[in-house]
Amino acid sequence: MKKYDYLIVGSGLYGAIFAHEAKKRDKKCLIIDKRSHIGGNIYCENIEGINVHKYGAHIFHTSNKKIWDYVNSLVEFNRYTNSPVANYRGNLYNLPFNMNTFYQLWKVKTPAEAKAIIDQQVADAGIVNPQNLEEQALSLVGTDIYNTLIKEYTEKQWGRKATELPSFIIKRLPIRFTFDNNYFNDQYQGIPIGGYTKLIEVLLEDIEVKTGVNYFDNRNEWNELADQVIYTGMIDEYYDYKHGVLEYRSLKFEHTVLETPNYQGNAVVNYIDSEIPYTRIIEHKHFEFGEQKNTVITKEYPLEWTKKDEPYYPVNDTKNDLLFKKYKDMARLEEDVIFGGRLADYKYYDMHHVVGLALKKVEELFPDYRNQTMQIP
Incomplete structure (x- = not known):
């Protein structure tokens, strides 16, 4: 008998939700993560009393009430509404395209x-x-x-x-003929009060976690510890790039503390023109309506991805999708490994998609406990 029921590779949203739900079903889990912290890309670091989204802005939004109720049962969400502004050669425009934009x-x-x-x-x-x-x-x-x-x-x-x-x-570009700056059409939207790390901490309470651990350094030894592996990393890396390397776009983040209470008056400002190397500036305090004396901003620079970089946006063109299918076919044959999350699925997911997929997998693996969680349509 092995020490753990599940070894979970990655402490992001998918892995954390799976571990949380498995623990409720008396399963013993071990989570390992190559980063020095939990939470994957939704990790927030407290700087100057501000919860800084270290890997880019994350706004939770969904029209699925069950998913919204689920995450709010863990932590309380605020009423933040995403209303980004675009700066094009010094002129400001509201997003998404709406009557304010057309007037401008x-x-x-x-x-x-x-x-x-x-x-x-x-x-x-x-x-x-x-x-x-x-x-x-x-x-x-x-x-x-x-x-x-x-x-x-x-x-x-x-x-x-x-x-x-x-x-x-x-595929489509939303055009609104109303004066509505709310970027999302979903019924529910907000940010966890206290940041996303608080959400992950609640999910991983009383679950063993090891950070700063690269699964691939000793994968056979890690596999021997558990009956099954929940793998949330890059699927091509899992198979040692056997069929080739899947392509991504990456990002570089430049975080700066400024001695001013309010730098740009909005959480998200996109910088459109090509002369400016970054795509947007995030001012994190506005996600939680902060009134701290200083502020923290983050400039996001797009990068061509290499194996040394973090993968963010899959390049889902025909070539890469055909390559992913080869890896997906291999993954279907695995008996002791379950693949889940955006990197394993080579698909850009919003957070509510990841929550729904993790909970669906839980229901699939533990059908006798279906009524103890929530059914996702």
Whole structure:
């Protein structure tokens, strides 16, 4: 009999929720994480009394009441609403595209005026079958919105010309003919009061965790400790890149403490133009309506990913999706390893997706306990 029922590789949201639920079912878990802290990319560090999102802004949003109730049963969430602002060559525009944006662009004051301009620009573009991201965007929103708020930001984010990016990256672009700056359409939205690390700490209470441990340094020894492995890392790394390396975009974060109570007046400001190397500045205190005397900002710089970098955005083009399928086929044959989370699934998930997937896996593995948790549709 092995010491643990489950070895969980990674202490992010997927691994932490699985461990929490498994423990409630009297299963013994060990979590290991290569980073020096728990929480994966949602880890928050307290700096100057401010919960700093160390790996980029994370705003929890969902329309699934069961998922919202689940996370709120662990910690209390605040009422933060994501309303980012875009800075293009010194001019500010509201996001997502709404009547405030259209007034800033064209000084129009009615939905009919705005719609007429967009419809005319889309017609003038004359694109019926978009072949790339640029054509897709032009066919949806026309030239002014594309050139002002999409083109340079997208090329900076992906490190490629918009004409070289596949059209599916922008499947649709939300256009609102109302004065509504709420970025998300979901019914529920907020930030854990006290930061996301508090959420992970509650999930991992009384569960053994080892940080600063790289699974691949001694994977056979770690595997021997448990009946099953829950693996939340990169699926191609698990198989030693047997079929090739899956591609990602990465990020570099530059955190700065400023001796001012309010730097930009908003949690998220995107910097569109290509001359500015970073894509956005995050001012963390605004996530929790902080009134500290100082502030902390983070500049996000997009990077081409290498094996030395953290993977953030999967490049889900045809080549990479076909490569991932080869690894997924291998993973299906594993009897003692369960793959879960965005890196193992090679898919960009929002946090509520990860919560739902972790809970579904729990219900699948422990059907007799289905009524003790929640059923995710």
